[in-house]
Structure formats: C-alpha cells, structure tokens
Amino acid sequence: MSVRIVIAGAAETDELGKLPHMSATQLHLQAARNALADAGLGKDDIDGVATVGTPGPIQIAHALGITPAWLDGTGVGGSSFLFHVRHAVAAIRAGLCHTVLITHGESGRSRVGAPRFAPAPDSLPGQFEAPYGVLGPATTFTLTALRYMKETGLTHEQLAEVAVAQRRWSHLNPRAMMREPITVEDVLASRMVAYPFHLLECCLVTDGGGALVVTSEERARALGTPRPPVYVLGSGESAESPIISQMEDFTTSAAFRRAGEAAFAEAKISHADVDHLMIYDAFAHVPIYGLEDLGFVGRGEAGAFIAEGHTSPGGRLPMNTNGGGLSYTHTGMYGMFAIQESVRQLRGEAAAQVPGVEVSVVLGNGGMFASAATLVLADREG
Amino acid sequence: MSVPAPPPPPPDGPRPPVPKPVPKPTPDTLPFWEGAAAGELRVQRCTACARHYFYPRPACPRCGSQDVEWVATGGRATLYSYVISHRPAPGFEHEGPYAIAVVELEEGVRMMTNIVNVEATPENLVLDMPLRVVFEERGGVRLPLFEPAYEPAAEAAEG
Numbered sequence: 080m081s082v083r084i085v086i087a088g089a090a091e092t093d094e095l096g097k098l099p100h101m102s103a104t105q106l107h108l109q110a111a112r113n114a115l116a117d118a119g120l121g122k123d124d125i126d127g128v129a130t131v132g133t134p135g136p137i138q139i140a141h142a143l144g145i146t147p148a149w150l151d152g153t154g155v156g157g158s159s160f161l162f163h164v165r166h167a168v169a170a171i172r173a174g175l176c177h178t179v180l181i182t183h184g185e186s187g188r189s190r191v192g193a194p195r196f197a198p199a200p201d202s203l204p205g206q207f208e209a210p211y212g213v214l215g216p217a218t219t220f221t222l223t224a225l226r227y228m229k230e231t232g233l234t235h236e237q238l239a240e241v242a243v244a245q246r247r248w249s250h251l252n253p254r255a256m257m258r259e260p261i262t263v264e265d266v267l268a269s270r271m272v273a274y275p276f277h278l279l280e281c282c283l284v285t286d287g288g289g290a291l292v293v294t295s296e297e298r299a300r301a302l303g304t305p306r307p308p309v310y311v312l313g314s315g316e317s318a319e320s321p322i323i324s325q326m327e328d329f330t331t332s333a334a335f336r337r338a339g340e341a342a343f344a345e346a347k348i349s350h351a352d353v354d355h356l357m358i359y360d361a362f363a364h365v366p367i368y369g370l371e372d373l374g375f376v377g378r379g380e381a382g383a384f385i386a387e388g389h390t391s392p393g394g395r396l397p398m399n400t401n402g403g404g405l406s407y408t409h410t411g412m413y414g415m416f417a418i419q420e421s422v423r424q425l426r427g428e429a430a431a432q433v434p435g436v437e438v439s440v441v442l443g444n445g446g447m448f449a450s451a452a453t454l455v456l457a458d459r460e461g
Numbered sequence: 462m463s464v465p466a467p468p469p470p471p472p473d474g475p476r477p478p479v480p481k482p483v484p485k486p487t488p489d490t491l492p493f494w495e496g497a498a499a500g501e502l503r504v505q506r507c508t509a510c511a512r513h514y515f516y517p518r519p520a521c522p523r524c525g526s527q528d529v530e531w532v533a534t535g536g537r538a539t540l541y542s543y544v545i546s547h548r549p550a551p552g553f554e555h556e557g558p559y560a561i562a563v564v565e566l567e568e569g570v571r572m573m574t575n576i577v578n579v580e581a582t583p584e585n586l587v588l589d590m591p592l593r594v595v596f597e598e599r600g601g602v603r604l605p606l607f608e609p610a611y612e613p614a615a616e617a618a619e620g
C-alpha cells in the first residue's frame with residue numbers, strides 16, 4: 080500500500096482580476112502565505128517547492144525563507160501545477176521530501192514583472208508560426224475548431240453554449256470576474272476575435288495566483304492541519320506537439336486521452352464515480368475536447384451534452400463550477416485555479432457548491448494542446 | 462492561454478510601420494529556407510520508412526532513422542483548418558482580417574501558413590479545398606504561403 084497523499088492547504092490570492100499594484104512575485108508570495116495559513120503551517124514545515132519558470136522555485140523558496148530539499152520547476156504551460164502535484168506525490172512517496180508548496184502567480188493582465196511573449200525568430204514558433212501573424216493563443220489554440228466542427232457537426236450555437244453554461248456557474252460566484260448571465264445570442268453577437276471564436280468564447284486575461292500544500296496523510300495528521308484533507312487518488316501526464324500545426328488529429332487531443340487514462344487507472348475509478356469535473360477552458364472548444372477525450376461522452380457528443388445543460392447547475396456532471404477561464408479568472412496559466420475549485424468542492428466550501436462531491440477530476444492543458452495532466456481528487460482515501 | 466490586449470491606439474502623426482516577423486533560419490532548418498528562396502517547398506523524407514515529415518528534425522519521428530533527406534514537394538495542399546484573425550499581429554495592421562491556416566501537403570505533412578489571394582471569409586475558405594504554394598519575399602527570406610488552386614477543368618472552362 081503506497082503512502083496516501085493529501086492536499087492539506089489550498090488558497091488563492093486575496094483578489095483576482097486587475098491588480099496593477101502587485102508584481103507576479105508578490106502574487107506568488109501572497110498565495111503561498113494564504114495556502115500555508117490554510118494548512119496551519121509555517122514556512123519551516125515546507126521542504127519542497129514547485130512552481131513555473133519566472134520567477135521559479137529558487138526565488139520563491141528564497142523569498143519565503145524556505146530551505147528546499149526538493150525543487151520542481153516543470154514549466155509546460157497552464158497544466159504545470161497539475162504536473163507539480165503529480166510529481167510531489169511521487170517525491171513524497173519516494174522520501175525525497177515531506178511537505179511541498181506549489182505556487183502560481185501571474186500578472187497576466189497588468190504584466191507587472193512578467194516575461195514577454197514574443198518568440199525568438201530562430202525558435203520553432205518564431206520560424207513556423209509567428210511569420211503568419213499569430214497573436215497568442217487566440218490565433219493558435221483556436222485553430223483546431225473548424226476541423227472539429229466539420230468532422231463532428233458541432234454548430235456555432237453549440238460552441239457558444241459552452242460560454243453560456245459556464246456563466247451560469249459564475250453567476251453564483253461572487254469572486255468571478257464576469258457574472259452577468261448571457262445567452263447564445265449574446266455570445267454570437269460579441270466581437271469576432273478569430274473566426275469562429277467570438278470574444279465571449281475566449282478566456283479572460285487577469286492577474287492573480289494560487290498555492291497548494293501537498294503532504295502525506297500521516298504527516299498532515301501529525302502536523303494537525305485543520306482543513307479536511309483532499310486525497311490525490313490518481314494522476315497522469317503527457318504531451319503532444321510543441322506547435323499546434325503538428326497536433327496529430329485536430330479533433331481529439333492525444334495528450335488529454337493519455338493523461339486521463341493514466342489518472343483513472345491509478346485511481347481505480349470509473350466515469351460513474353465522478354461527481355465533479357474541471358476542464359481547462361482557455362477557449363470554448365477545449366471543454367468539448369476534454370469531455371470526449373476523458374471518455375465522459377462519445378466522439379462528437381460533447382457539444383450537445385453541454386447544450387442540454389448536463390454540465391450546468393443542476394446537471395448530472397457539474398463542470399467548471401467556478402465559471403472557468405471564460406468567466407471566473409484566467410491569468411495565463413489557469414491550471415492552479417481549476418485545482419483550487421476542485422479542492423473547494425471536495426471540502427464543501429465552494430461558492431456554487433455541488434451537493435455531495437466525493438470525487439472530482441481536473442484536466443489541465445498546457446500550451447496549445449501541447450501538454451496535459453489529469454488529477455483524480457477525493458474527499459476520502461481511495 | 463489568453464487573448465492579448467489590443468495594441469494601444471496610434472499617437473497623432475505618422476509612425477514608422479512595424480515590420481512583419483521574419484523567421485531566422487537555424488542549421489537544422491536552413492534547407493527549408495534555402496528551398497523557399499529557390500521557389501521550392503522542401504520537407505524532409507525518411508529513406509527507411511519512406512514517410513515525409515515536417516518541421517525540420519535530424520531523425521525520422523516515426524521510426525527514428527537518421528537516414529533522412531530533403532526533398533522538394535509539389536507545393537499542392539488542402540485546407541485542413543484555419544481561423545480568421547480579426548486582431549492583427551504587429552506588422553499585419555493593414556491587412557484586414559486574415560486567414561491563419563494549417564494546410565496538409567499532398568506528401569502528407571501539415572504546416573501553418575496564410576491563405577492569400579482570396580478575401581478571408583468563411584464562404585471563400587472551405588475546408589479541404591485545394592491550395593498551391595506561393596512565396597512572399599520578406600526581410601531577405603521567402604515565406605511559403607498558399608492560395609486557392611482551381612481545378613484544371615475550371616481553368617480550361619475559363620480560358
């Protein structure tokens with residue numbers, strides 16, 4: 080029997096949205112302090128630190144006064160924090176460290192202390208994407224959708240329904256940036272960003288952060304962490320192509336499928352066991368791919384499934400219950416916020432709480448369908 | 462995974478135009494760009510498993526063989542998928558909405574490009590339509606773009 084691993088602390092920054100008075104590093108550190116407080120721990124209880132790229136785990140550990148015995152700087156896009164949880168589970172089980180702090184902070188909107196986006200002209204995207212006038216994910220991540228629509232019959236209205244469904248959730252969430260209910264007509268009337276995507280089918284751009292404390296169940300008990308533990312029952316990770324043009328099939332994500340299969344297998348759960356689902360939603364088509372690639376619905380069925388309300392409040396598979404990247408917040412690397420909402424739902428403390436959530440699945444995307452990780456989280460041991 | 466903020470409004474008076482991004486070849490990609498300069502769309506082909514592949518890499522991504530060669534393609538493709546960007550990247554401000562596409566070459570490989578010489582509308586851009594390569598001079602590099610290719614029968618009827 081392997082050591083059981085729990086998320087013992089989880090918190091976001093005090094505020095999300097437009098925070099020009101805070102640098103990316105400040106957002107990391109505030110989230111870290113909040114997560115440590117949530118776990119009832121001090122910095123000296125932490126011996127492992129994981130975070131993405133800039134500013135990176137060395138600076139975060141140093142700024143917090145943590146002496147790390149284990150670091151993970153895996154930076155594979157917005158899914159990275161799910162990778163960090165998975166890696167932390169393995170590291171703790173292997174005895175490399177005891178208690179890991181995972182942080183995210185990003186000044187995605189205000190760009191205070193944030194790195195620049197433009198790829199070097201001799202890089203892979205600099206040579207084979209940038210010359211064609213791409214402007215960030217809105218013109219690359221979205222490239223798969225028309226092929227999916229042609230092959231499955233997904234309609235523009237069904238694509239818009241993804242944004243409508245998630246706004247129903249954010250309407251119930253005071254921390255969400257966009258809360259006003261919207262209709263399919265509103266979505267289709269919003270400004271065209273990159274056909275077939277309208278503004279309301281694209282994620283928000285915000286400032287914010289979040290952090291997690293991961294440790295063994297045994298150590299959480301010994302330290303007396305006060306919050307209900309959230310168990311990591313299974314995880315999976317994979318990757319596909321560094322540039323969207325080389326994604327093998329534009330109608331399905333191989334990385335989503337592999338990461339999902341691995342997590343479900345390790346957790347020994349079936350789809351019927353899942354009470355709550357978070358699927359990274361940078362753009363409206365991504366939850367459609369996620370529902371199919373995780374196997375919750377068959378190929379080409381996800382658009383109708385969402386339009387019929389099955390993922391909305393009161394539906395049988397509540398999904399993106401914070402409002403998601405489309406309506407809650409999206410700093411650029413959204414995965415941390417998807418995990419945070421799963422933890423809240425499993426603790427029974429979400430703003431739009433779903434009754435009786437025992438098993439929650441989180442699917443994180445990195446880059447443009449480039450990397451993926453899945454976590455199976457539960458309110459009880461496996 | 463975010464939509465970049467629109468560029469700031471231009472200040473009063475003329476500004477020097479921002480050039481479009483120019484790719485900078487590396488040793489592994491140089492044959493591709495040399496081919497483009499010569500008016501040829503070249504990709505790599507694995508001599509072990511006889512498959513073409515793109516982007517440039519030193520070994521076949523399928524079978525792992527390093528026995529690979531650069532070959533000219535016919536420059537014919539079909540439209541695999543696309544978006545019509547309504548938010549111009551730097552250098553594209555005067556284009557109007559433009560098509561960023563992924564095309565599939567007859568040789569079986571896909572690449573990103575722009576669809577040119579046709580107004581970028583959903584009606585004009587139909588998935589799987591035939592395309593052919595054209596080259597645009599930019600900053601000392603020639604860039605492969607694609608335009609609609611009409612069927613020989615249609616051309617004959619026209620002319």
Ligand SMILES: [Zn+2]
Pocket residue numbers: 507508509510511512521522523524525526
């Ligand atoms: Zn080969």
